[in-house]
Amino acid sequence: MPTIGEYEAAARDRLAPAHYDYFAGGAGEEITLRANETAFARLALLPRVLRGAGSPRTGITLLGSSLAMPVLVAPTAFHRLADPEGERATARAAATAGTVMIVSMASTMAVEDVASAASGVTLWFQLYLQPDMDFTEAIVRRAEAAGCAALVVTVDSPARGRRDRDARNGFDDLPDGMCCENLRDGDRVRPIVMSPEVGWEHVDRLRRMTRLPIVLKGVTHPADACLALDHGVSALYVSNHGGRQLDTVPAAVDLLPAITAAVGGAVPVLVDGGIRRGTDVVKALALGASAVAVGRPVIWGLAADGERGAARVLGLLRDEIEHALALCGVASVRDLGPDLVRPC
Ligand SMILES: Cc1cc2nc3c(=O)[nH]c(=O)nc-3n(C[C@H](O)[C@H](O)[C@H](O)COP(=O)(O)O)c2cc1C
Numbered sequence: 065m066p067t068i069g070e071y072e073a074a075a076r077d078r079l080a081p082a083h084y085d086y087f088a089g090g091a092g093e094e095i096t097l098r099a100n101e102t103a104f105a106r107l108a109l110l111p112r113v114l115r116g117a118g119s120p121r122t123g124i125t126l127l128g129s130s131l132a133m134p135v136l137v138a139p140t141a142f143h144r145l146a147d148p149e150g151e152r153a154t155a156r157a158a159a160t161a162g163t164v165m166i167v168s169m170a171s172t173m174a175v176e177d178v179a180s181a182a183s184g185v186t187l188w189f190q191l192y193l194q195p196d197m198d199f200t201e202a203i204v205r206r207a208e209a210a211g212c213a214a215l216v217v218t219v220d221s222p223a224r225g226r227r228d229r230d231a232r233n234g235f236d237d238l239p240d241g242m243c244c245e246n247l248r249d250g251d252r253v254r255p256i257v258m259s260p261e262v263g264w265e266h267v268d269r270l271r272r273m274t275r276l277p278i279v280l281k282g283v284t285h286p287a288d289a290c291l292a293l294d295h296g297v298s299a300l301y302v303s304n305h306g307g308r309q310l311d312t313v314p315a316a317v318d319l320l321p322a323i324t325a326a327v328g329g330a331v332p333v334l335v336d337g338g339i340r341r342g343t344d345v346v347k348a349l350a351l352g353a354s355a356v357a358v359g360r361p362v363i364w365g366l367a368a369d370g371e372r373g374a375a376r377v378l379g380l381l382r383d384e385i386e387h388a389l390a391l392c393g394v395a396s397v398r399d400l401g402p403d404l405v406r407p408c
Pocket residue numbers: 086087088100138139140141168169170190218281303304305306307308336337338339357358359360361
């Protein structure tokens with residue numbers, strides 16, 4: 065299949081309708097969900113010519129991890145709904161693609177099992193700070209012991225998003241036989257608490273708890289980007305959660321310029337939301353992102369064709385990035401700048 069759009073169509077055919085809706089859907093009227101993709105269509109690329117740039121290189125280094133391309137696998141929950149091999153298949157696909165998989169705290173396989181699925185894969189672990197900081201610490205220790213190289217702390221979820229499709233479908237829990245394996249605590253599986261009590265002091269406590277770099281995911285306001293730097297985070301991750309949390313937040317790529325200006329190069333800035341093409345990646349990097357991540361595209365690959373589908377989706381993006389860089393007259397992603405992008 066030549067594009068991610070075809071993987072989505074194949075995934076839709078194969079998934080139970082309620083599960084497709086869970087993966088595809090967003091919050092409220094899905095204004096932000098749609099905006100994430102249309103914002104890329106509203107940006108034009110302005111290529112340079114005769115640069116003699118040679119074959120483009122797509123590799124980057126990020127927080128000490130080497131990546132074959134500037135696209136990470138965003139943390140997404142419940143991969144076993146898409147494929148019986150679940151997150152283990154995704155980890156192998158990420159290894160094949162030479163990129164980082166960010167394992168969701170809400171994965172349907174334990175982080176230790178994901179880590180053992182593929183030799184040489186780089187995993188980062190996504191965390192919702194739990195108000196019970198002893199339990200948060202227990203999960204952090206598991207992620208460390210499993211070899212995760214960074215913690216991605218999602219801060220856009222002081223409450224669960226209101227997703228009308230899920231409400232209509234009555235989808236509110238995993239089927240029997242599946243659970244969030246990272247939430248096991250003795251005999252029980254704890255619910256993930258999304259708490260409005262969580263504040264910067266919890267980030268400070270996490271900082272003191274671990275030597276792993278902390279990436280703050282879900283920052284949209286430049287003032288929060290500045291605060292994050294004050295609190296010693298190692299990277300910022302601009303995201304509106306794929307339009308699944310607060311509806312009517314601006315498109316992710318439109319948030320980038322103000323955040324990168326606020327950060328001033330102090331730490332890497334990642335972004336996700338609506339990236340479906342190599343040209344989308346090039347636009348985000350030109351606007352100052354160090355790397356991007358993709359959520360749904362990997363799920364579509366996984367649901368359509370398991371590990372092979374997820375690997376193919378990532379490979380497609382890599383090929384498209386390389387091609388777009390060549391046509392922009394650019395030798396590597398480091399050479400992209402805002403002069404290459406303008407509104408249509
Ligand atoms: C089905 C699904 C589950 C998700 N689960 C999580 C999660 O557990 N933790 C998290 O931080 N973000 C989660 N996200 C958000 C993604 O990390 C990411 O921000 C979003 O998918 C990016 O948009 P895209 O799907 O358009 O690429 C989820 C997104 C989807 C679509």
